[in-house]
Amino acid sequence: AQSVAQPEDQVNVAEGNPLTVKCTYSVSGNPYLFWYVQYPNRGLQFLLKYITGDNLVKGSYGFEAEFNKSQTSFHLKKPSALVSDSALYFCAVRDIPYNQGGKLIFGQGTELSVKP
Amino acid sequence: DSGVTQTPKHLITATGQRVTLRCSPRSGDLSVYWYQQSLDQGLQFLIQYYNGEERAKGNILERFSAQQFPDLHSELNLSSLELGDSALYFCASSPSEGAGEQFFGPGTRLTVL
Numbered sequence: 001a002q003s004v005a006q007p008e009d010q011v012n013v014a015e016g017n018p019l020t021v022k023c024t025y026s027v028s029g030n031p032y033l034f035w036y037v038q039y040p041n042r043g044l045q046f047l048l049k050y051i052t053g054d055n056l057v058k059g060s061y062g063f064e065a066e067f068n069k070s071q072t073s074f075h076l077k078k079p080s081a082l083v084s085d086s087a088l089y090f091c092a093v094r095d096i097p098y099n100q101g102g103k104l105i106f107g108q109g110t111e112l113s114v115k116p
Numbered sequence: 117d118s119g120v121t122q123t124p125k126h127l128i129t130a131t132g133q134r135v136t137l138r139c140s141p142r143s144g145d146l147s148v149y150w151y152q153q154s155l156d157q158g159l160q161f162l163i164q165y166y167n168g169e170e171r172a173k174g175n176i177l178e179r180f181s182a183q184q185f186p187d188l189h190s191e192l193n194l195s196s197l198e199l200g201d202s203a204l205y206f207c208a209s210s211p212s213e214g215a216g217e218q219f220f221g222p223g224t225r226l227t228v229l
Binding site: 034036042043045049051090095104105106109 | 118120147149151158159161164172174206208210213214216217218219220221222223
């Protein structure tokens with residue numbers, strides 16, 4: 001069965017510093033990986049995805065993620081954090097097989113706090 | 117704004133009652149997914165519809181049911197409500213069943229008293 005794990009409940013960084021939010025996955029077959037962000041009292045916003053191709057994926061709001069097949073990881077990164085990046089971040093994997101339902105399986109979420 | 121709408125935003129009801137949550141997908145999206153977010157369970161998939169047909173089921177309780185109508189909007193029906201059903205319920209949509217992203221609505225916060 002597909003699964004994702006986010007090993008850190010909370011990540012604290014100073015504004016202007018680089019940030020990393022970690023995610024590891026377990027899938028049978030090719031992984032379809034996603035990052036979403038949730039602001040307080042809001043729905044989930046799509047940030048980026050890895051389906052195939054380059055291991056470095058660029059997404060919204062300056063975020064990027066690095067797919068590493070050997071380490072089964074898909075860490076979210078940003079070179080310079082903003083206070084407004086403070087939110088709850090979810091890593092997700094799309095269930096397979098293809099075309100038989102495409103539910104997302106989410107990690108438990110990582111609370112990112114960026115301090116001025 | 118994702119283009120997915122959900123009503124109502126908030127719902128407060130009593131145990132034993134029945135409620136209906138409504139979702140309108142993005143224009144042109146054929147797939148609708150329902151998820152439940154709670155503090156103890158996290159984000160859990162409930163059920164998926166594609167062009168009116170049920171396609172996948174998660175850990176959805178028998179007291180819960182859903183359907184997708186010809187105009188592609190979807191409703192999630194929750195009955196015999198219990199305190200533990202209090203949660204945020206999200207609807208998401210995608211154009212197809214492929215590997216692309218899903219677009220989430222703002223959610224309905226259900227409180228069962």
